[in-house]
Amino acid sequence: MEEASHPYVPRDLKLPGYVPISMSMSSILTVYLGASLFVVTLVWFLFGRKKPQLDKLLMCWWAFTGLTHLILEGYFVFSPEFFKDNTSCYLAEVWKEYSKGDSRYAGRDSAVIAVEGITAVIEGPASLLAVYAIAKGKSYSYVLQLAISLGQLYGCLVYFITAFLEGDNFATNSFYYYSYYIGANGWWVLIPLLISFRCWNKICAAANNVETKTKKKIR
Amino acid sequence: MEEASHPYVPRDLKLPGYVPISMSMSSILTVYLGASLFVVTLVWFLFGRKKPQLDKLLMCWWAFTGLTHLILEGYFVFSPEFFKDNTSCYLAEVWKEYSKGDSRYAGRDSAVIAVEGITAVIEGPASLLAVYAIAKGKSYSYVLQLAISLGQLYGCLVYFITAFLEGDNFATNSFYYYSYYIGANGWWVLIPLLISFRCWNKICAAANNVETKTKKKIR
Numbered sequence: 357m358e359e360a361s362h363p364y365v366p367r368d369l370k371l372p373g374y375v376p377i378s379m380s381m382s383s384i385l386t387v388y389l390g391a392s393l394f395v396v397t398l399v400w401f402l403f404g405r406k407k408p409q410l411d412k413l414l415m416c417w418w419a420f421t422g423l424t425h426l427i428l429e430g431y432f433v434f435s436p437e438f439f440k441d442n443t444s445c446y447l448a449e450v451w452k453e454y455s456k457g458d459s460r461y462a463g464r465d466s467a468v469i470a471v472e473g474i475t476a477v478i479e480g481p482a483s484l485l486a487v488y489a490i491a492k493g494k495s496y497s498y499v500l501q502l503a504i505s506l507g508q509l510y511g512c513l514v515y516f517i518t519a520f521l522e523g524d525n526f527a528t529n530s531f532y533y534y535s536y537y538i539g540a541n542g543w544w545v546l547i548p549l550l551i552s553f554r555c556w557n558k559i560c561a562a563a564n565n566v567e568t569k570t571k572k573k574i575r
Numbered sequence: 576m577e578e579a580s581h582p583y584v585p586r587d588l589k590l591p592g593y594v595p596i597s598m599s600m601s602s603i604l605t606v607y608l609g610a611s612l613f614v615v616t617l618v619w620f621l622f623g624r625k626k627p628q629l630d631k632l633l634m635c636w637w638a639f640t641g642l643t644h645l646i647l648e649g650y651f652v653f654s655p656e657f658f659k660d661n662t663s664c665y666l667a668e669v670w671k672e673y674s675k676g677d678s679r680y681a682g683r684d685s686a687v688i689a690v691e692g693i694t695a696v697i698e699g700p701a702s703l704l705a706v707y708a709i710a711k712g713k714s715y716s717y718v719l720q721l722a723i724s725l726g727q728l729y730g731c732l733v734y735f736i737t738a739f740l741e742g743d744n745f746a747t748n749s750f751y752y753y754s755y756y757i758g759a760n761g762w763w764v765l766i767p768l769l770i771s772f773r774c775w776n777k778i779c780a781a782a783n784n785v786e787t788k789t790k791k792k793i794r
Contacts, residue, residue: 467686470736474729495782499775502718503725510693510729517689556718562781563714569784 362439364459365528371462373440377452384453387446388428392420403491414501415487417547421508422483430476436464456528457536458519467518471511479507498562502555505548512545581658583678584747590681592659596671603672606665607647611639622710633720634706636766640727641702649695655683675747676755677738686737690730698726717781721774724767731764 362374396416404412431447432438439455439462441448455462482504489497519526519537527533581593615635623631650666651657658674658681660667674681701723708716738745738756746752 466737466740467689467733469740470686470733473736474732493786495779495786496775498782499718499721499778503721506722506725507729510726513693514686514689514733517692518685521685521688556715559718559778559782560714562785563717563778565785565788566781567712567714569788 362462363528364455364462364526366459366525369459369463371439373437374462375440375442377449378444379446379449379453381453384446384449388450392424395419395423399487403487407491411490414551415490417551418483418486418490418501418504421544421547422480422487425475425480425483429472430480432461433469433473433476438462454536454540457526457532457540459526459528460519465518467514471514474507475511479504479511482507498555498558501551502559505552505555508544508548509552512541512548515541581681582747583674583681583745585678585744588678588682590658592656593681594659594661596668597663598665598668598672600672603665603668607669611643614638614642618706622706626710630709633770634709636770637702637705637709637720637723640763640766641699641706644694644699644702648691649699651680652688652692652695657681673755673759676745676751676759678745678747679738684737686733690733693726694730698723698730701726717774717777720770721778724771724774727763727767728771731760731767734760 362369362371362376364371396419399416399419400412404415407415428447428450432451435441435448435451438448438451441452451461458468460468482500486497486500486504488494489500494500527537581588581590581595583590615638618635618638619631623634626634647666647669651670654660654667654670657667657670660671670680677687679687701719705716705720705723707713708719713719746756
């Protein structure tokens, strides 16, 4: 099989059998954002009735991030040869496009697969459970949201640190570096940070409450 | 500089300037276990007074694991050339010995450095904070212990998955594979699992308690 040329950096990355991307960047983004908007709207109006605004917003986030983890990242983890796909399969196109921001995806870097595997297999289903937990006001709601958010933060740390240690030279150009590698992942740093902070405080407040009650009883 | 031979697998691993290990395995283990026993005894009898047995045990674990993260793993992270050390420095000897179970340490594998970096810099200090939190009965005690334990579990997952993806061929022989790579790390899977389970339940119980109280007030 002859080696196909590819648009990724480093240029000496070997991707035998690479089939060029067939969808445009705007089509890929439109489908992703459109599908996400559909999910968010559904959750907001269907499952979020009678809930405070913040709970509705959190349910939308967990549904969006959970489906992204399960479908998009799940496909990546279990499709080692997505870059050879010649059927214009949307999920393969997504990763062919994203690899312009981080070629370790096309190159099957083991740290990236490990982090994406944990994200898809554990955090994906757990995120959908978080939607249910918030909807039903379960007692494990905050601790579950905290656990997933900390996992997302740990994953981002491993993701960025390993790239840095290996020379931080995996983006086709600085546009893809800042929009895909930094920009897209930035949301999975910022939002989990905010949620962790909130859940941590809620959990401590509940613990404080129990403690005060126990002390009063002892007296 | 001529390439020194080394005892690690894979045999084609390049470690120019490698200085052979000078301490025996038993000396290295004796110092580690002796120092750990000293720390545990100190915490048990000094800081653990008037505390339930389980709290004392947990404080001992957090002091032991925190100092291991900070000192042992901290040294590894910031000493990229430990395998060239010719001063018989104890910490370098530890990692020269441990690399027989996983040569990615001597080989500076980026996933290993990322996980060890997070462990040493974040989880090390956090573990010592957990000792203090338990001693003082802080409201963040359970959530802090849960967060560190989940971090340790995430780290172990990345550690084992990346080795598996790269062929799982980093141990000098099966003795080192099972005693160092599996055996030593196994404790950091088992104990964090138990602690996570306990803290999760404690946090949910507190949340339940607050909820019941709120419902009663509403009625």
